[in-house]
Amino acid sequence: MNAIFSSTTERKIPAKEQLYLGIKAGIPICIGYLPIAMAFGLLAKEAGLSLSQGTLMSLLVYAGASQFVAVNMLTLNMNWLQIILTVFILNFRHFLMSASLSQKLSNVKLFFLCLIAFGVTDESFAVAGTQKENNLSPFYLIGLMFSAYLAWFSGTVLGFVIAGSLPKVLQSGMGIALYAMFIGLLIPPVKKCKSFGFVALLGASFNIFLYQLLTPGWALVFSAVLGALVATFLMKEV
Amino acid sequence: MDQVYLIVIGMALVTYIPRVIPLLFLQNLKLPGPLQRFLGFIPYTILGALIFPGVFNSTGNLFPAVIGTLTAFILAWLELNIIFVVIGSIIATTLTQLI
Structure with missing residues:
Protein backbone atom coordinates (compact mmCIF):
# COMPACT_ATOMS: atom_id res chain seq x y z
CA MET A 1 0.00 0.00 0.00
CA ASN A 2 2.75 2.39 0.97
CA ALA A 3 4.84 1.29 -1.95
CA ILE A 4 2.25 2.40 -4.48
CA PHE A 5 1.71 5.66 -2.68
CA SER A 6 5.38 6.47 -2.46
CA SER A 7 6.51 5.51 -5.92
CA THR A 8 4.08 8.03 -7.34
CA THR A 9 5.09 10.85 -5.04
CA GLU A 10 8.50 11.36 -3.66
CA ARG A 11 10.75 10.73 -6.64
CA LYS A 12 8.87 13.49 -8.45
CA ILE A 13 9.90 16.09 -5.90
CA PRO A 14 13.09 17.78 -7.10
CA ALA A 15 16.37 17.22 -5.27
CA LYS A 16 16.60 20.75 -3.93
CA GLU A 17 13.18 20.51 -2.34
CA GLN A 18 14.04 17.09 -0.87
CA LEU A 19 17.15 18.61 0.66
CA TYR A 20 15.03 21.39 2.17
CA LEU A 21 12.48 18.89 3.53
CA GLY A 22 15.33 16.95 5.10
CA ILE A 23 16.84 20.02 6.75
CA LYS A 24 13.40 20.93 8.12
CA ALA A 25 13.00 17.43 9.56
CA GLY A 26 16.42 17.82 11.14
CA ILE A 27 15.58 20.95 13.14
CA PRO A 28 14.17 19.09 16.19
CA ILE A 29 17.34 16.97 16.24
CA CYS A 30 19.43 20.15 16.15
CA ILE A 31 17.54 21.54 19.16
CA GLY A 32 18.26 18.34 21.04
CA TYR A 33 21.88 17.98 19.93
CA LEU A 34 23.06 21.50 20.73
CA PRO A 35 23.00 21.27 24.54
CA ILE A 36 24.35 17.70 24.53
CA ALA A 37 27.19 18.66 22.19
CA MET A 38 27.92 21.67 24.39
CA ALA A 39 28.09 19.39 27.40
CA PHE A 40 30.47 17.18 25.43
CA GLY A 41 32.66 20.16 24.53
CA LEU A 42 32.77 21.17 28.17
CA LEU A 43 33.65 17.66 29.31
CA ALA A 44 36.36 17.30 26.66
CA LYS A 45 37.86 20.63 27.69
CA GLU A 46 37.84 19.66 31.37
CA ALA A 47 39.43 16.33 30.50
CA GLY A 48 42.37 18.20 28.98
CA LEU A 49 41.62 17.65 25.32
CA SER A 50 42.50 20.47 22.95
CA LEU A 51 39.82 22.23 20.93
CA SER A 52 41.03 20.47 17.79
CA GLN A 53 40.99 17.04 19.46
CA GLY A 54 37.49 17.52 20.84
CA THR A 55 36.06 18.91 17.63
CA LEU A 56 37.79 16.29 15.53
CA MET A 57 36.09 13.62 17.61
CA SER A 58 32.70 15.20 16.93
CA LEU A 59 33.53 15.60 13.23
CA LEU A 60 34.91 12.11 12.60
CA VAL A 61 33.13 9.86 15.08
CA TYR A 62 29.80 11.68 15.37
CA ALA A 63 28.21 9.36 17.91
CA GLY A 64 27.11 10.99 21.15
CA ALA A 65 27.23 8.49 23.97
CA SER A 66 30.43 6.85 22.78
CA GLN A 67 32.25 10.19 22.69
CA PHE A 68 31.40 10.87 26.33
CA VAL A 69 32.56 7.40 27.28
CA ALA A 70 35.79 7.73 25.27
CA VAL A 71 36.69 11.04 26.92
CA ASN A 72 36.05 9.48 30.30
CA MET A 73 38.29 6.55 29.47
CA LEU A 74 41.01 8.90 28.23
CA THR A 75 41.03 10.74 31.55
CA LEU A 76 41.33 7.36 33.30
CA ASN A 77 44.38 6.62 31.12
CA MET A 78 42.91 3.46 29.67
CA ASN A 79 44.72 2.07 26.67
CA TRP A 80 43.69 2.68 23.08
CA LEU A 81 42.49 -0.86 22.43
CA GLN A 82 40.08 -0.78 25.35
CA ILE A 83 38.70 2.57 24.20
CA ILE A 84 38.26 1.55 20.58
CA LEU A 85 36.64 -1.77 21.50
CA THR A 86 34.23 -0.04 23.85
CA VAL A 87 33.29 2.46 21.16
CA PHE A 88 32.75 -0.35 18.67
CA ILE A 89 30.45 -2.19 21.07
CA LEU A 90 28.54 0.99 21.96
CA ASN A 91 27.98 1.92 18.33
CA PHE A 92 27.27 -1.49 16.92
CA ARG A 93 23.55 -0.74 17.24
CA HIS A 94 23.85 1.42 14.13
CA PHE A 95 24.34 -1.80 12.17
CA LEU A 96 20.74 -2.72 12.90
CA MET A 97 19.53 0.77 12.01
CA SER A 98 21.42 0.84 8.71
CA ALA A 99 20.02 -2.60 7.86
CA SER A 100 16.50 -1.32 8.46
CA LEU A 101 17.17 1.92 6.59
CA SER A 102 18.59 0.02 3.60
CA GLN A 103 15.10 -1.30 2.89
CA LYS A 104 13.85 2.24 2.39
CA LEU A 105 16.41 3.02 -0.29
CA SER A 106 16.85 1.88 -3.85
CA ASN A 107 19.48 2.59 -6.47
CA VAL A 108 21.22 5.23 -4.41
CA LYS A 109 24.71 5.93 -5.80
CA LEU A 110 27.74 4.68 -3.87
CA PHE A 111 28.97 8.17 -3.01
CA PHE A 112 25.63 9.16 -1.48
CA LEU A 113 25.35 5.82 0.32
CA CYS A 114 28.70 6.44 1.99
CA LEU A 115 27.60 9.93 3.06
CA ILE A 116 24.24 8.71 4.36
CA ALA A 117 25.91 5.91 6.32
CA PHE A 118 28.05 8.45 8.14
CA GLY A 119 24.94 10.29 9.33
CA VAL A 120 23.12 7.29 10.84
CA THR A 121 22.45 8.08 14.51
CA ASP A 122 19.65 7.02 16.87
CA GLU A 123 17.90 10.29 16.15
CA SER A 124 18.31 10.55 12.37
CA PHE A 125 17.25 6.91 12.08
CA ALA A 126 14.19 7.57 14.23
CA VAL A 127 13.14 10.34 11.85
CA ALA A 128 13.98 8.51 8.61
CA GLY A 129 12.63 5.14 9.75
CA THR A 130 9.19 6.52 10.59
CA GLN A 131 8.68 8.16 7.19
CA LYS A 132 5.76 6.71 5.26
CA GLU A 133 7.66 6.56 1.99
CA ASN A 134 9.32 3.26 1.19
CA ASN A 135 11.68 4.89 -1.24
CA LEU A 136 13.48 7.75 0.47
CA SER A 137 15.38 10.32 -1.53
CA PRO A 138 19.12 10.49 -0.77
CA PHE A 139 18.83 14.28 -0.76
CA TYR A 140 16.18 14.18 1.94
CA LEU A 141 18.46 11.99 4.06
CA ILE A 142 21.50 14.16 3.45
CA GLY A 143 19.56 17.28 4.47
CA LEU A 144 18.28 15.54 7.59
CA MET A 145 21.60 14.08 8.62
CA PHE A 146 23.88 16.97 7.88
CA SER A 147 21.78 19.62 9.61
CA ALA A 148 22.03 17.43 12.70
CA TYR A 149 25.77 16.96 12.07
CA LEU A 150 26.24 20.71 11.86
CA ALA A 151 24.46 21.18 15.20
CA TRP A 152 26.62 18.47 16.79
CA PHE A 153 29.80 20.12 15.49
CA SER A 154 28.85 23.69 16.41
CA GLY A 155 27.60 22.60 19.83
CA THR A 156 30.96 20.98 20.54
CA VAL A 157 32.83 24.17 19.62
CA LEU A 158 30.40 26.28 21.67
CA GLY A 159 30.91 23.97 24.64
CA PHE A 160 34.64 24.59 24.47
CA VAL A 161 34.30 28.33 24.05
CA ILE A 162 31.42 29.38 26.30
CA ALA A 163 31.49 26.29 28.50
CA GLY A 164 28.87 26.15 31.20
CA SER A 165 27.38 29.60 30.66
CA LEU A 166 23.96 28.21 29.78
CA PRO A 167 21.74 28.45 32.89
CA LYS A 168 21.55 25.14 34.76
CA VAL A 169 17.77 25.04 34.76
CA LEU A 170 17.53 25.46 31.01
CA GLN A 171 20.33 22.95 30.49
CA SER A 172 18.54 20.20 32.36
CA GLY A 173 15.17 21.27 30.94
CA MET A 174 16.62 20.68 27.49
CA GLY A 175 17.52 17.15 28.46
CA ILE A 176 13.96 16.27 27.54
CA ALA A 177 14.30 17.60 23.95
CA LEU A 178 15.30 14.43 22.10
CA TYR A 179 12.81 12.34 24.06
CA ALA A 180 10.06 14.80 23.15
CA MET A 181 11.12 14.40 19.54
CA PHE A 182 10.94 10.60 19.79
CA ILE A 183 7.45 10.90 21.24
CA GLY A 184 6.49 13.37 18.51
CA LEU A 185 7.70 10.89 15.88
CA LEU A 186 5.93 7.92 17.42
CA ILE A 187 2.44 9.26 18.15
CA PRO A 188 1.20 10.23 14.64
CA PRO A 189 1.76 6.75 13.10
CA VAL A 190 0.31 5.14 16.24
CA LYS A 191 -2.85 7.24 15.90
CA LYS A 192 -3.29 5.90 12.37
CA MET B 1 48.17 13.32 24.12
CA ASP B 2 49.29 12.87 20.47
CA GLN B 3 47.94 9.38 20.82
CA VAL B 4 44.51 11.00 21.13
CA TYR B 5 44.43 11.69 17.38
CA LEU B 6 45.12 8.03 16.61
CA ILE B 7 42.44 6.94 19.05
CA VAL B 8 39.94 9.33 17.44
CA ILE B 9 40.70 7.87 14.02
CA GLY B 10 40.28 4.34 15.37
CA MET B 11 36.98 5.32 16.98
CA ALA B 12 35.82 6.84 13.70
CA LEU B 13 36.61 3.62 11.81
CA VAL B 14 34.88 1.23 14.19
CA THR B 15 31.85 3.54 14.28
CA TYR B 16 31.62 3.98 10.52
CA ILE B 17 32.01 0.34 9.49
CA PRO B 18 28.79 -0.96 11.11
CA ARG B 19 26.98 2.09 9.73
CA VAL B 20 28.05 1.59 6.14
CA ILE B 21 28.11 -2.19 5.60
CA PRO B 22 24.34 -2.85 5.66
CA LEU B 23 23.67 0.10 3.36
CA LEU B 24 26.27 -1.11 0.86
CA PHE B 25 25.06 -4.69 0.75
CA LEU B 26 21.35 -4.69 1.53
CA GLN B 27 20.06 -1.72 -0.45
CA ASN B 28 19.06 -3.51 -3.64
CA LEU B 29 18.81 -7.00 -2.21
CA LYS B 30 15.35 -8.53 -2.30
CA LEU B 31 15.01 -9.89 1.24
CA PRO B 32 12.45 -12.57 2.15
CA GLY B 33 9.08 -11.22 3.32
CA PRO B 34 9.39 -11.98 7.05
CA LEU B 35 12.84 -10.39 7.21
CA GLN B 36 11.50 -7.30 5.47
CA ARG B 37 8.68 -7.05 7.98
CA PHE B 38 11.16 -7.57 10.81
CA LEU B 39 13.31 -4.69 9.55
CA GLY B 40 10.18 -2.58 9.07
CA PHE B 41 9.31 -3.00 12.76
CA ILE B 42 12.79 -1.95 13.90
CA PRO B 43 12.16 1.84 13.84
CA TYR B 44 9.20 1.38 16.18
CA THR B 45 10.84 -1.02 18.63
CA ILE B 46 13.86 1.29 18.70
CA LEU B 47 11.67 4.32 19.36
CA GLY B 48 9.96 2.54 22.25
CA ALA B 49 13.31 1.47 23.68
CA LEU B 50 14.87 4.90 23.15
CA ILE B 51 12.05 6.56 25.09
CA PHE B 52 11.74 4.06 27.96
CA PRO B 53 13.24 3.98 30.50
CA GLY B 54 15.72 6.72 29.46
CA VAL B 55 13.20 9.55 29.52
CA PHE B 56 12.80 9.27 33.28
CA ASN B 57 16.49 10.09 33.80
CA SER B 58 16.60 12.82 31.18
CA THR B 59 16.45 15.86 33.44
CA GLY B 60 17.98 14.72 36.70
CA ASN B 61 14.61 14.78 38.48
CA LEU B 62 11.74 12.38 37.92
CA PHE B 63 8.83 14.80 38.31
CA PRO B 64 9.82 17.41 35.68
CA ALA B 65 10.65 14.55 33.31
CA VAL B 66 7.17 13.06 33.75
CA ILE B 67 5.56 16.46 33.12
CA GLY B 68 7.73 16.95 30.01
CA THR B 69 6.85 13.48 28.75
CA LEU B 70 3.11 14.01 29.26
CA THR B 71 3.30 17.40 27.55
CA ALA B 72 5.06 15.83 24.56
CA PHE B 73 2.43 13.06 24.36
CA ILE B 74 -0.45 15.54 24.43
CA LEU B 75 1.09 17.95 21.91
CA ALA B 76 2.00 15.05 19.61
CA TRP B 77 -1.52 13.65 19.93
CA LEU B 78 -2.87 17.02 18.79
CA GLU B 79 -0.60 16.54 15.75
CA LEU B 80 1.27 19.77 16.26
CA ASN B 81 4.40 20.26 14.19
CA ILE B 82 7.17 18.28 15.86
CA ILE B 83 9.21 21.41 16.54
CA PHE B 84 6.40 22.69 18.77
CA VAL B 85 6.19 19.31 20.50
CA VAL B 86 9.88 19.64 21.37
CA ILE B 87 9.74 23.31 22.39
CA GLY B 88 6.52 22.84 24.39
CA SER B 89 8.03 19.92 26.26
CA ILE B 90 11.23 21.86 27.06
CA ILE B 91 9.16 24.79 28.38
CA ALA B 92 6.94 22.53 30.52
CA THR B 93 9.97 20.71 31.95
CA THR B 94 11.87 23.91 32.68
CA LEU B 95 8.87 25.57 34.34
CA THR B 96 8.25 22.52 36.50
CA GLN B 97 11.86 22.66 37.66
CA LEU B 98 11.54 26.31 38.57
CA ILE B 99 8.51 25.74 40.79
Missing part, protein backbone atom coordinates in the same frame (compact mmCIF):
# COMPACT_ATOMS: atom_id res chain seq x y z
CA CYS A 193 -2.43 2.30 13.17
CA LYS A 194 -2.52 0.99 16.72
CA SER A 195 -0.18 -1.91 15.86
CA PHE A 196 2.76 0.50 15.70
CA GLY A 197 2.01 1.44 19.29
CA PHE A 198 2.01 -2.21 20.28
CA VAL A 199 5.34 -2.75 18.52
CA ALA A 200 6.85 0.28 20.29
CA LEU A 201 5.53 -1.02 23.62
CA LEU A 202 7.29 -4.33 22.95
CA GLY A 203 10.58 -2.51 22.43
CA ALA A 204 10.02 -0.37 25.53
CA SER A 205 9.12 -3.34 27.74
CA PHE A 206 12.14 -5.37 26.71
CA ASN A 207 14.37 -2.36 27.28
CA ILE A 208 12.98 -1.54 30.73
CA PHE A 209 13.96 -5.09 31.68
CA LEU A 210 17.25 -5.46 29.77
CA TYR A 211 18.47 -1.98 30.74
CA GLN A 212 19.14 -3.37 34.19
CA LEU A 213 21.19 -6.31 32.94
CA LEU A 214 23.18 -4.97 29.98
CA THR A 215 25.00 -1.83 28.86
CA PRO A 216 22.57 0.68 27.31
CA GLY A 217 23.84 0.01 23.77
CA TRP A 218 23.29 -3.75 23.95
CA ALA A 219 20.01 -3.34 25.80
CA LEU A 220 18.78 -1.24 22.87
CA VAL A 221 19.96 -3.76 20.27
CA PHE A 222 18.39 -6.77 21.99
CA SER A 223 15.17 -4.92 22.82
CA ALA A 224 14.78 -3.80 19.22
CA VAL A 225 15.54 -7.27 17.84
CA LEU A 226 13.39 -9.18 20.34
CA GLY A 227 10.50 -6.73 19.98
CA ALA A 228 10.61 -6.89 16.19
CA LEU A 229 10.86 -10.71 16.29
CA VAL A 230 7.78 -10.98 18.48
CA ALA A 231 5.96 -8.51 16.23
CA THR A 232 6.95 -10.46 13.10
CA PHE A 233 5.50 -13.66 14.55
CA LEU A 234 2.35 -12.12 15.99
CA MET A 235 1.36 -9.81 13.16
CA LYS A 236 0.88 -10.82 9.58
CA GLU A 237 1.11 -7.34 8.15
CA VAL A 238 0.98 -3.68 9.05
